Amino acid sequence: MVNDVAVLGIGMHPFGKFENKHLKDLANTAIWNAIEDAGIHASKIQAAYVGNCLGGLLVGQESVRGQVILRHAGFKGIPIVNVENACATASTAFRMAWLSVKSGLHDVVLAVGVEKMFVGNTAKSIEALSTATDIEVCGNMGLQFTSIYAMNIRKKMDRYGWTKEDLGLVAEKNSYNGSLNPYAQFKKPLSKEEVLASKMIADPITLFMASPMGDGAAAAIVCNEKIARQLKKGNPIIRVAASELSSGHASMLESTPKESTTYTTALKAYEQAGVGPEDIDLAEVHDAMSPAELKIYEELGLCNEGDAIKLIREGRTKISGDIPVNPSGGLASRGHPVGATGLAQIAEVVWQLRGEAGKRQVRSGDGKLPRFGLTQNDGGYVEGDQAASCIHILSRV
Amino acid sequence: MEIHGRLFYKPDDSKQKPYLIGSACQQCGDIHFPPKGACPNCLKPNTLQEVKIGEKGKISSFSILHVAPPGFPVPHVQAMVKLDEGPLVFSILKTEDIDSVALNQLVRLTIGPVRRSENGEEIVGWMYQPEGGR
Numbered sequence: 001m002v003n004d005v006a007v008l009g010i011g012m013h014p015f016g017k018f019e020n021k022h023l024k025d026l027a028n029t030a031i032w033n034a035i036e037d038a039g040i041h042a043s044k045i046q047a048a049y050v051g052n053c054l055g056g057l058l059v060g061q062e063s064v065r066g067q068v069i070l071r072h073a074g075f076k077g078i079p080i081v082n083v084e085n086a087c088a089t090a091s092t093a094f095r096m097a098w099l100s101v102k103s104g105l106h107d108v109v110l111a112v113g114v115e116k117m118f119v120g121n122t123a124k125s126i127e128a129l130s131t132a133t134d135i136e137v138c139g140n141m142g143l144q145f146t147s148i149y150a151m152n153i154r155k156k157m158d159r160y161g162w163t164k165e166d167l168g169l170v171a172e173k174n175s176y177n178g179s180l181n182p183y184a185q186f187k188k189p190l191s192k193e194e195v196l197a198s199k200m201i202a203d204p205i206t207l208f209m210a211s212p213m214g215d216g217a218a219a220a221i222v223c224n225e226k227i228a229r230q231l232k233k234g235n236p237i238i239r240v241a242a243s244e245l246s247s248g249h250a251s252m253l254e255s256t257p258k259e260s261t262t263y264t265t266a267l268k269a270y271e272q273a274g275v276g277p278e279d280i281d282l283a284e285v286h287d288a289m290s291p292a293e294l295k296i297y298e299e300l301g302l303c304n305e306g307d308a309i310k311l312i313r314e315g316r317t318k319i320s321g322d323i324p325v326n327p328s329g330g331l332a333s334r335g336h337p338v339g340a341t342g343l344a345q346i347a348e349v350v351w352q353l354r355g356e357a358g359k360r361q362v363r364s365g366d367g368k369l370p371r372f373g374l375t376q377n378d379g380g381y382v383e384g385d386q387a388a389s390c391i392h393i394l395s396r397v
Numbered sequence: 398m399e400i401h402g403r404l405f406y407k408p409d410d411s412k413q414k415p416y417l418i419g420s421a422c423q424q425c426g427d428i429h430f431p432p433k434g435a436c437p438n439c440l441k442p443n444t445l446q447e448v449k450i451g452e453k454g455k456i457s458s459f460s461i462l463h464v465a466p467p468g469f470p471v472p473h474v475q476a477m478v479k480l481d482e483g484p485l486v487f488s489i490l491k492t493e494d495i496d497s498v499a500l501n502q503l504v505r506l507t508i509g510p511v512r513r514s515e516n517g518e519e520i521v522g523w524m525y526q527p528e529g530g531r
């Protein structure tokens with residue numbers, strides 16, 4: 001028998017540049033915000049999965065990052081597992097927490113994602129990021145994630161007629177959403193003209209389309225749904241309707257949307273949740289370069305192949321649209337401290353489903369709160385495809 | 398013939414041609430780069446043989462980088478090259494004529510210094526060059 005799993009609490013440390021804060025400080029804020037949000041005593045937490053990606057290379061903390069972080073946060077004795085899965089680290093930590101409740105092993109489990117990228121040496125941080133590839137093959141070649149995304153986007157422009165204006169429109173939408181998010185790294189709304197006029201970094205990607213370096217943390221407490229029902233006393237709870245994780249099997253550049261790793265992973269998630277893409281009320285997706293969002297619309301089945309530009313041009317993925325995507329601002333505006341991003345996506349969906357998203361609250365045409373939210377978190381690059389693809393569907397029940 | 402690395406061969410004189418080292422499955426015929434330990438189609442041990450590949454290909458996509466890591470010129474071109482043998486390979490594009498780089502352009506392998514290390518030493522690797530170009 002397996003248990004239904006609920007998200008009982010979520011918490012974040014804002015994303016941005018926090019020069020005087022250590023990994024431990026960032027994580028501590030997110031963890032205790034999540035505990036407060038869950039409304040339980042911290043002693044109820046039976047296990048923890050701690051995600052961090054670059055702490056080894058950037059702050060020199062290896063091997064026991066989770067234990068160091070949680071000791072600082074006041075925990076001792078519980079099992080702690082360190083999780084690392086490139087940019088999909090935090091959603092993978094969340095999935096492991098889900099699994100340990102789903103299996104019946106634990107009732108209340110903590111998932112944390114934390115990253116500290118501002119360490120006073122930008123070149124070091126950029127180099128650390130580029131280790132999320134097969135470094136024997138790409139390590140000496142200067143492969144940058146900006147370039148991977150740029151090559152994919154150029155190919156899509158050629159294949160489906162995306163224009164530079166379309167690329168700018170995605171960043172325009174997401175920067176507006178980010179301006180409404182108190183946790184976002186960038187809060188300035190940008191016009192597509194400003195986006196396109198910003199510095200060209202990896203043609204056709206301009207600076208304002210790219211996710212920045214960042215510091216930040218996010219955390220979630222998941223539990224056996226029976227416990228959530230007791231605590232919430234008849235109020236809606238947030239269920240983890242699906243959790244899926246895959247490694248790459250396709251070609252980011254040459255696969256059709258339906259051949260992509262994102263699509264095959266999403267398909268399993270839809271099956272697990274018993275829904276289809278048409279049931280999804282909002283999505284938080286991995287737009288490390290904001291125009292990548294267009295590709296993801298098609299790979300999640302939110303539209304047919306070739307129709308992504310219709311979605312963005314018609315404003316359907318705005319907060320006010322019928323399928324809002326990245327209401328948080330996405331990676332380029334909310335920020336992308338890599339090992340924290342996946343849990344920030346989950347936090348956003350939880351707030352949205354509960355109706356707690358403030359000025360960026362998504363509602364249907366008749367004013368109803370969303371019921372199903374999806375998160376899609378990618379990580380790394382191996383043999384021409386994402387190394388990890390992690391998709392969750394949350395529902396309000 | 399000396400193998401300079403696990404991934405490519407750099408000739409000592411101009412009579413020999415450089416190549417990439419791939420693996421070919423004797424059972425299904427698939428060719429891989431980088432060379433693998435087992436074939437992902439067949440999932441059996443010992444079906445692979447080392448093969449020389451990568452002399453020619455075409456540009457599947459590319460990006461002109463205006464921001465680059467230390468040791469690389471700015472701007473420079475990075476590309477995904479679809480080899481004639483099938484694999485898709487990441488490569489720096491060696492060209493003086495950045496503006497004429499295009500999708501599906503035919504390219505040819507060259508081995509040489511890709512960048513300089515922090516100590517100023519040349520790091521050698523594979524690059525592709527537009528056919529007939531410089």
Ligand SMILES: [Zn+2]
Binds near residue numbers: 439
């Ligand atoms: Zn085979």
